[in-house]
Amino acid sequence: KSATVPKGDGSINNTDEDDEEDVVDLAASSLLNKLIRQSLVESSHRVEVLQKDPSSPLYSVKTFEELRLKEELRKGIYAMGFNRPSKIQEMALPMMLAHPPQNLIAQSQSGTGKTAAFVLAMLSRVNALELFPQCLCLAPTYELALQTGRVVERMGKFCVDVQVMYAIRGNRIPRGTDVTKQIIIGTPGTVLDWCFKRKLIDLTKIRVFVLDEADVMIDTQGFSDQSIRIQRALPSECQMLLFSATFEDSVWQFAERIIPDPNVIKLRKEELTLNNIRQYYVLCENRKDKYQALCNIYGGITIGQAIIFCQTRRNAKWLTVEMMQDGHQVSLLSGELTVDQRAAIIQRFRDGKEKVLITTNVCARGIDVKQVTIVVNFDLPVNQAEEPDYETYLHRIGRTGRFGKKGLAFNMIEVDKLPLLMKIQDHFNSNIKQLDPEDMDEIE
Ligand code: ADP
Numbered sequence: 001k002s003a004t005v006p007k008g009d010g011s012i013n014n015t016d017e018d019d020e021e022d023v024v025d026l027a028a029s030s031l032l033n034k035l036i037r038q039s040l041v042e043s044s045h046r047v048e049v050l051q052k053d054p055s056s057p058l059y060s061v062k063t064f065e066e067l068r069l070k071e072e073l074r075k076g077i078y079a080m081g082f083n084r085p086s087k088i089q090e091m092a093l094p095m096m097l098a099h100p101p102q103n104l105i106a107q108s109q110s111g112t113g114k115t116a117a118f119v120l121a122m123l124s125r126v127n128a129l130e131l132f133p134q135c136l137c138l139a140p141t142y143e144l145a146l147q148t149g150r151v152v153e154r155m156g157k158f159c160v161d162v163q164v165m166y167a168i169r170g171n172r173i174p175r176g177t178d179v180t181k182q183i184i185i186g187t188p189g190t191v192l193d194w195c196f197k198r199k200l201i202d203l204t205k206i207r208v209f210v211l212d213e214a215d216v217m218i219d220t221q222g223f224s225d226q227s228i229r230i231q232r233a234l235p236s237e238c239q240m241l242l243f244s245a246t247f248e249d250s251v252w253q254f255a256e257r258i259i260p261d262p263n264v265i266k267l268r269k270e271e272l273t274l275n276n277i278r279q280y281y282v283l284c285e286n287r288k289d290k291y292q293a294l295c296n297i298y299g300g301i302t303i304g305q306a307i308i309f310c311q312t313r314r315n316a317k318w319l320t321v322e323m324m325q326d327g328h329q330v331s332l333l334s335g336e337l338t339v340d341q342r343a344a345i346i347q348r349f350r351d352g353k354e355k356v357l358i359t360t361n362v363c364a365r366g367i368d369v370k371q372v373t374i375v376v377n378f379d380l381p382v383n384q385a386e387e388p389d390y391e392t393y394l395h396r397i398g399r400t401g402r403f404g405k406k407g408l409a410f411n412m413i414e415v416d417k418l419p420l421l422m423k424i425q426d427h428f429n430s431n432i433k434q435l436d437p438e439d440m441d442e443i444e
Pocket residue numbers: 037038039040041080081082083084085086089108109110111112113114115116117
């Protein structure tokens with residue numbers, strides 16, 4: 001698909017898909033998250049641990065030194081700029097590196113250090129002198145597999161004889177090839193093919209099995225069953241590790257089927273709240289009117305950076321063109337862009353190259369631009385049944401209590417949508433004040 005970018009004259013081609021809402025694709029948002037992640041995500045919660053054997057002592061580490069890693073691996077970690085284990089790594093690493101190996105199910109939000117942890121486990125268990133696959137990591141998509149592979153390459157920079165190979169569609173290996181790479185990362189379908197049909201990988205020799213992004217994995221037709229077929233062929237002494245950013249019942253059920261006798265580690269996500277956000281609404285007649293109100297707000301207060309949410313691509317494009325024609329620096333982020341293009345746009349916005357980011361629901365969750373103080377709902381988030389979408393409202397506007405700054409939120413409301421807004425107000429038990437866009441004194 002090609003990207004829609006505004007042309008020089010400010011016009012944008014509309015397509016049939018424009019009236020559709022952008023659906024959130026789990027694998028794409030996960031990849032986007034990885035591409036735009038700059039540092040560890042913190043959490044004020046405690047790590048919860050459920051040991052398979054509650055009587056065995058529970059170790060945690062505060063430094064990487066305590067783990068007694070191979071020298072070349074220790075160097076790799078410091079070269080990546082890691083000084084100490086992340087919160088989840090403090091508990092997970094001793095379990096993952098224990099002798100005899102222990103199985104683990106770990107859940108914590110994206111950005112908390114899960115990938116780094118299991119890459120460390122794979123690299124520390126691999127024997128560089130043995131030239132056959134020893135670690136197997138399953139990922140939901142080609143792109144996510146590549147991202148993990150990059151971490152292996154960076155962390156394993158000084159493990160010179162350790163190599164990675166990708167079992168992904170399009171990576172054609174002639175039949176009868178002797179696979180000498182020690183770490184295989186791939187998607188379930190292709191891995192299954194390589195193991196059973198093409199016999200490129202001998203599963204009985206795998207020491208570490210990782211199932212990454214379990215929540216995304218079970219969302220894809222066929223991947224759960226394929227993963228389970230692979231797991232069933234592993235030797236009983238193989239270490240099995242499963243990671244997920246979220247933990248609905250369905251993920252949990254899958255995890256318990258695929259990981260025998262696990263330890264379980266969970267780090268709860270920082271809750272979003274509306275407590276530090278002042279919320280306003282402006283009553284409008286129509287789209288043009290909403291735009292006028294937006295301009296008034298824009299002219300009336302000093303704005304750092306703002307994100308504006310629209311319900312459809314068509315609205316988002318229209319608004320982008322209007323604002324550009326009025327001389328604003330805006331960028332448009334919508335679902336027809338590739339993940340790489342989205343990441344680039346978010347990066348430019350973070351760097352302050354544009355003041356305003358206009359978007360559809362594609363980035364309702366996950367993007368976290370700290371300097372944004374203003375969020376505008378150009379359209380209220382509603383679901384298929386035309387009821388308010390509370391979750392999305394919270395994700396667009398909410399901040400985490402401890403790390404969040406104060407913020408302002410504006411809702412542009414057509415009169416007939418007012419009942420929806422009132423429902424949102426009641427739902428969150430918060431106060432959304434009416435604003436006269438001609439009179440901004442109210443705000444500052
Ligand atoms: P997850 O797999 O949970 O999404 P990652 O392992 O990808 O998290 O880590 C998120 C970001 O934090 C990455 O940029 C990674 O390089 C970095 N990171 C991971 N562990 C540490 C650590 N111990 N110290 C500093 N940065 C870390």
